[in-house]
Amino acid sequence: xxxxxxxxxxxxxxxxxxxxxxxxxxxxxxxxxxxxxxxxxxxxxxxxxxxxxxxxxxxxxxxxxxxxxxxxxxxxx
Amino acid sequence: xxxxxxxxxxxxxxxxxxxxxxxxxxxxxxxxxxxxxxxxxxxxxxxxxxxxxxxxxxxxxxxxxxxxxxxxxxxxxxxxxxxxxxxxxxxxxxxxxxxxxxxxxxxxxxxxxxxxxxxxxxxxxxxxxxxxxxxxxxxxxxxxxxxxxxxxxxxxxxxxxxxxxxxxxxxxxxxxxxxxxxxxxxxxxxxxxxxxxxxxxxxxxxxxxxxxxxxxxxxxxxxxxxxxxxxxxxxxxxxxxxxxxxxxxxxxxxxxxxxxxxxxxxxxxxxxxxxxxxxxxxxxxxxxxxxxxxxxxxxxxxxxxxxxxxxxxxxxxxxxxxxxxxxxxxxxxxxxxxxxxxxxxxxxxxxxxxxxxxxxxxxxxxxxxxxxxxxxxxxxxxxxxxxxxxxxxxxxxxxxxxxxxxxxxxxxxxxxxxxxxxxxxxxxxxxxxxxxxxxxxxxxxxxxxxxxxxxxxxxxxxxxxxxxxxxxxxxxxxxxxxxxxxxxxxxxxxxxxxxxxxxxxxxxxxxxxxxxxxxxxxxxxxxxxxxxxxxxxxxxxxxxxxxxxxxxxxxxxxxxxxxxxxxxxxxxxxxxxxxxxxxxxxxxxxxxxxxxxxxxxxxxxxxxxxxxxxxxxxxxxxxxxxxxxxxxxxxxxxxxxxxxxxxxxxxxxxxxxxxxxxxxxxxxxxxxxxxxxxxxxxxxxxxxxxxxxxxxxxxxxxxx
Numbered sequence: 001x002x003x004x005x006x007x008x009x010x011x012x013x014x015x016x017x018x019x020x021x022x023x024x025x026x027x028x029x030x031x032x033x034x035x036x037x038x039x040x041x042x043x044x045x046x047x048x049x050x051x052x053x054x055x056x057x058x059x060x061x062x063x064x065x066x067x068x069x070x071x072x073x074x075x076x077x
Numbered sequence: 078x079x080x081x082x083x084x085x086x087x088x089x090x091x092x093x094x095x096x097x098x099x100x101x102x103x104x105x106x107x108x109x110x111x112x113x114x115x116x117x118x119x120x121x122x123x124x125x126x127x128x129x130x131x132x133x134x135x136x137x138x139x140x141x142x143x144x145x146x147x148x149x150x151x152x153x154x155x156x157x158x159x160x161x162x163x164x165x166x167x168x169x170x171x172x173x174x175x176x177x178x179x180x181x182x183x184x185x186x187x188x189x190x191x192x193x194x195x196x197x198x199x200x201x202x203x204x205x206x207x208x209x210x211x212x213x214x215x216x217x218x219x220x221x222x223x224x225x226x227x228x229x230x231x232x233x234x235x236x237x238x239x240x241x242x243x244x245x246x247x248x249x250x251x252x253x254x255x256x257x258x259x260x261x262x263x264x265x266x267x268x269x270x271x272x273x274x275x276x277x278x279x280x281x282x283x284x285x286x287x288x289x290x291x292x293x294x295x296x297x298x299x300x301x302x303x304x305x306x307x308x309x310x311x312x313x314x315x316x317x318x319x320x321x322x323x324x325x326x327x328x329x330x331x332x333x334x335x336x337x338x339x340x341x342x343x344x345x346x347x348x349x350x351x352x353x354x355x356x357x358x359x360x361x362x363x364x365x366x367x368x369x370x371x372x373x374x375x376x377x378x379x380x381x382x383x384x385x386x387x388x389x390x391x392x393x394x395x396x397x398x399x400x401x402x403x404x405x406x407x408x409x410x411x412x413x414x415x416x417x418x419x420x421x422x423x424x425x426x427x428x429x430x431x432x433x434x435x436x437x438x439x440x441x442x443x444x445x446x447x448x449x450x451x452x453x454x455x456x457x458x459x460x461x462x463x464x465x466x467x468x469x470x471x472x473x474x475x476x477x478x479x480x481x482x483x484x485x486x487x488x489x490x491x492x493x494x495x496x497x498x499x500x501x502x503x504x505x506x507x508x509x510x511x512x513x514x515x516x517x518x519x520x521x522x523x524x525x526x527x528x529x530x531x532x533x534x535x536x537x538x539x540x541x542x543x544x545x546x547x548x549x550x551x552x553x554x555x556x557x558x559x560x561x562x563x564x565x566x567x568x569x570x571x572x573x574x575x576x577x578x579x580x581x582x583x584x585x586x587x588x589x590x591x592x593x594x595x596x597x598x599x600x601x602x603x604x605x606x607x608x609x610x611x612x613x614x615x616x617x618x619x620x621x622x623x624x625x626x627x628x629x630x631x632x633x634x635x636x637x638x639x640x641x642x643x644x645x646x647x648x649x650x651x652x653x654x655x656x657x658x659x660x661x662x663x664x665x666x667x668x669x670x671x672x673x674x675x676x677x678x679x680x681x682x683x684x685x686x687x688x689x690x691x692x693x694x695x696x697x698x699x700x701x702x703x704x705x706x707x708x709x710x711x712x713x714x715x716x717x718x719x720x721x722x723x724x725x726x727x728x729x730x731x732x733x734x735x736x737x738x739x740x741x742x743x744x745x746x747x748x749x750x751x752x753x754x755x756x757x758x759x760x761x762x763x764x765x766x767x768x769x770x771x772x773x774x775x776x777x778x779x780x781x
Contacts, residue, residue, distance in 0.1 A: 022318075030566055032321040033143040035181045040325075045349070049358035050454040053565055059180045062348070062569040064450050069564055 008056060009071035011044035017075040018042070024072035035059030036073055084133040085165070086244060089154060089189065090173035091182050092140030093443075093570040095201040098231035099173050100137040101582050103241075110586055118153050119484075121586075127245035128238075136167070142181075144188045145287060145317060148487050152290050158192055159283055160293045161276050169248055170196040171240070173231070176206045176213070177571070183328045184321070186222065187255045191279035195248040196224050199240055203228040212337040221331055223253035232576050255327055258282060259316055265309035273298060285311050348443075348571040355447050365451055368444075369470045372435045376428050376474035377505060383427040391420030410604070413611065418603030421683065422596040425477050425743065429591055430584045432471050432478040436485065437583040439467075441575035445485065446567055453565055459547050460554025462491035463565075469495070469546060472502030473539070476744045477595070480751055481587060490559050496751060497761050498550045500744050503542035503736060506684040510735050511538050513688055516707055518728030542736050545768070591747065598746035606682045606742075610653040617650035644693050653678045667734065667770070668727040668777040670715070677740070684740045726780035730773040738769035 011017060019040050022028035035058045036042065043057040053066045090096040101108075104123025121137040138157065139150035146152035160166055172189055174182040179200075189196055198219075206213070219226040225243050229236030258266060258278055262285070269281040288294055288302045306312070354360050398412040439445045449463030456465050464486045471479040479499050486492035503511070512535070519534045612618060625643050634642065648654050657675030664674055672694050680687040688706065695709045713722040739745065739762045748758040 026562060027564060027566070029145065029317045029321070030147060030564070032318055032325075033145070033184060034566055034568075035184075035325070037322050037325045046352070046356065048356060048450050048454065049361060052454045053450060055352070055356075055450065055569055059178075061178045061181060062571075064446065064565065064567045064569050066453070066565045069566055 006075050006077050007071045008042060008044065008073040008075060009054070009067045011042075011075070013044055013046050016041060016043045017077060020074040020076045022072060023074055024069075027069050027072050031065075031069065031073065034063055035061075036063075042073070042075065082131060084127070084131055084169065084244070085167045086133050086135050086169045086171060087157060087167035088135060088137045088171050088173060089158070089185070090140060091142055091175065091178075091185060091568075093568060094140065094173045094175045094178075094182065095231040096140060096173040097137060097582075098576055098579055099171075099199065099201065099229065099237075100135060101579060102231055102234055102237050103135050106585075108582070108586075110590060118150050119590075125241070127241050129245040131245055133244065141185065143185055143321075144192075144283065146290050149489065150487070152292075155283075155287070156291055156293060158189065158194065159280060159291060161194070161280065163293065166194075168195065169244060170194050171199050171244070172196055173199045173201055176200045176203050176228075177209070179213070180325075180328055180332060183331070184324055187324050187327060188279075190222060190224060190251045191254060191256050191277070192283075193250050193252075193277040193280070195250045197240065197243055197248065198222065198224050198226045199231075199236075200226060200228045201231050204230055204235075214335045214337055218331070218335045221334065222255075223251040254278070256320060256323060259319065261309070262311070262316055265305050265311055268309075269302065269305055272301060282316075285309075286317065348569075351572050352447070352569075355444070356450060361447075361451055365448060368439070368448075369466070372432065372467070373470055373473055375435070376431050376471060376478070380427040380431055380474070384424055387420065387423050387426070391416055391423065395420075409611070410607075414604045414607035415600070417607070418600045421603055421743070422592060422599050425475065425591065426588055428475045429478040429481065429588055432474075432482060433584050433587045434580055436467065436482055437580040438575045440485065441573065441579060443570040443572045446569050449565075449567065450569065457563070459550040460491065460494045461550055462486045462488055462495070465491065465495040468499050469502055469543075472499040472504060472546075475504050475506070476500040476502070476741065477591070477747050478587075480744065480747050481591065483751065488563060490557055491563070493557065493752070493757065494550050494553050496748055496757065497553055497764075498546040500739055500741065500761070500765065501542050501546040501549060501737065503539045504684075504741075506741065507538075507735055509685045510680075510687045511535055511732065513691075513707060513710075514723075514728050514732050514735075517710055517723050518725045538732060538736055541733070545737060549764075549768070590750070594750045595743065595746040598749060599743050602742040602746070603682060606653070606679065608652070609656065610648060610651050610679055613647075613651040613655065615650075618647055621647045621650070641693075645695070648675060648690070648693050666777070667773045668724070668730050668781065670722065673731070677734075680740050682742055684735060687735070724781065726777050729780060730777035733776045734769045734773040736769075737765055737772055739765035 006017075008017070008019075019036060019038050019042055021038050022031055022036065040058060045055040045057055045062065047054040051067075053064050054070055055062055055064050056070070057063075088096050088100055100121065100123065103125050105125075107125065108121060108123040110119055110121055118139060123135050123137070125133050125135060127133050138154045141151045141154045144155050144158065146155050157163075157165060157167065158170065170189060172186050174186060186198060200213075200215070215226050215228060225248065227236055227240045227243055229240055231237075254277075256279060262282060265285055266278050266281045269275065269284060270278065273281070273284070275281040275284065284291065284294070284302055285306060288299055288306075294302070355364060395412045395416045398408065398416065402408040402411070436445075439448070445464065445467075448466065451463065452466050453463040456463050461469075465483070467485070468479040468482045471482060476499050479502075480496050483492050483495045483499070486495060515531050515534045515538075519531045522530045524530055524533065617624065621643050625639065625646050629639065629642060654671075654675050656678050657673075658671040660674045660677070661669075661671040664677070669677070675694060676687045676690040679690045691710065692706050695706070695713070710723050711721065714720070715722040715724075745758045745762060748761060749755060752758070
């Protein structure tokens with residue numbers, strides 16, 4: 001296990017973090033266009049009742065994504 | 078009329094930016110819906126007059142988040158904005174922006190500025206921004222971006238006149254270049270510009286970045302670009318991420334400059350509070366199914382009143398024409414073929430209007446995105462999308478509007494699967510077939526003093542259809558191969574009151590699309606089926622009366638009995654009758670005879686025709702009510718066994734056949750319309766027919 005590297009998928013409701021990098025090339029371009037760029041503040045709002053997808057706040061709006069996509073967004077902690 | 082200068086104005090913006098409201102505001106009912114050539118993407122255009130009397134043609138382009146397309150819809154926008162030498166290239170681009178969401182929206186704005194097309198930035202929802210205590214310095218925003226900025230409210234119409242005034246003045250193309258090319262990209266861009274002569278660097282850069290999604294490039298241009306890419310080591314997506322980061326950097330400093338009061342970073346807005354309930358683990362689903370039930374109930378129940386009215390209207394029109402026009406083949410064709418065919422199109426309008434009223438309200442209010450959020454995980458397992466739930470449930474009322482509703486699904490594969498399986502949901506047209514067959518073979522008994530056995534059987538048919546839809550989706554998921562990876566990155570827009578005029582425009586738009594596009598095919602098939610059922614080889618049809626009279630000379634028949642006998646005789650000897658007889662060997666293993674065969678052929682027009690055909694063929698056409706047909710069918714003897722024709726085995730076999738078979742020409746027509754081709758409707762017809770045949774065969778063989 002790499003030294004405690006976390007992704008948005010592991011955040012808890014209400015937690016705020018800063019995006020470190022995007023690890024999935026295909027998805028990252030789309031995520032960046034939607035405002036998920038390294039250095040941006042991300043807040044984990046809540047997850048869907050079945051645990052997936054999740055809702056985050058980014059660039060001042062709410063974005064829904066699946067855990068698969070969320071796990072490609074590494075955060076600083 | 079002399080050729081007038083017509084300004085072509087493209088409306089571009091993020092989804093949910095209020096672009097469609099603005100389009101409706103600008104053009105009113107002067108709208109046309111077509112398709113972009115060669116693709117299924119809808120093209121909305123509308124005409125409006127600007128203050129200086131210039132005519133402007135507005136084109137409402139699909140909502141996008143960036144110039145790099147992810148779907149066919151988005152690709153259209155990139156192509157239109159990048160093909161500067163096309164006659165369709167807009168003279169002015171109006172970029173609509175949700176001002177409450179300025180940061181993300183500006184990404185697209187900066188990309189379009191770099192394309193160098195004359196543009197106007199329309200800042201929508203400025204009232205909401207003001208309410209949240211923020212203010213933007215619009216003058217410096219306009220200066221820093223180098224484009225005119227107009228604050229508007231697309232819901233109330235505030236600022237629309239000002240926007241029109243700005244549009245009527247000549248707008249200079251923006252000269253600012255926001256994105257600075259990376260050094261590694263400069264040589265390639267320079268070389269491309271020298272050879273192909275693009276207007277500016279960013280356009281050339283886009284050609285190099287994504288030639289595959291620009292279908293207007295000629296093969297020469299394409300191979301030249303490929304060489305350049307090779308030479309300068311361009312590969313798709315190489316600079317894309319870095320470009321986005323650079324743009325957001327610019328946007329952040331721009332916002333720091335123009336924001337007069339910084340936005341408080343809270344996430345406790347009204348939407349968040351709503352979401353606590355709407356996406357709650359219990360209340361979320363309760364509400365979701367309550368809404369679905371309301372939609373289902375209203376298509377099922379409320380639509381019947383106007384549908385009965387339309388039915389009656391066309392029936393009396395048909396009678397009127399028969400009575401007034403001179404008797405002849407043309408009159409018969411008109412009164413019995415064309416008019417009922419037109420009626421068969423119009424009958425769907427109430428259901429389509431009601432379903433799309435709901436869909437429009439759900440989308441406008443922001444609920445649809447939450448429905449996807451709630452259902453995504455479950456539906457994904459079956460190769461479907463959270464949004465597939467609405468078409469599937471609406472399919473229980475009628476597959477026609479349901480399939481049209483799949484437009485809201487962005488992912489091509491998930492949308493196609495939804496279209497393919499929706500007709501397996503038991504629609505209301507199957508109900509008359511189900512009730513008559515169930516009444517025939519299932520005893521009217523109570524189980525455990527509470528459940529009616531017939532009711533249980535009916536529910537079982539609905540569940541069977543639903544299970545078949547999910548299982549088929551699961552199987553088709555593995556059969557359709559695409560390189561498109563399934564992902565969900567979706568904005569959850571803030572909750573808003575729906576704008577009722579937008580709901581109205583949506584209803585008009587969808588109804589028109591159905592009537593004029595699917596309607597043509599429905600009418601054609603209806604007329605063909607009518608010809609098949611009313612004409613036949615030889616003189617059997619013309620001389621039906623003589624033949625029947627001869628046959629029945631020893632029986633004393635009342636006049637209406639004789640008429641019924643003649644109708645049955647005619648149907649038996651028509652092309653449809655011959656077809657029914659000729660497929661008898663094929664359907665015999667299912668337990669059917671040629672009479673059922675004829676019903677299968679004619680009910681291809683619509684499933685409920687089965688009942689009417691049964692009535693005609695058993696010579697009880699003039700007293701077409703369920704009890705008579707039922708007792709007549711019950712009395713029918715199978716000559717091979719000497720027992721009743723409609724044994725439980727045959728009955729269940731027929732029930733299963735009607736549950737699975739694609740016995741509906743209107744569905745085929747609408748699938749053709751939605752997929753723009755015959756490939757998918759034919760695949761669907763074949764797989765559903767095979768499924769129906771094999772299942773009915775199994776049921777009959779096991780039960781008998």
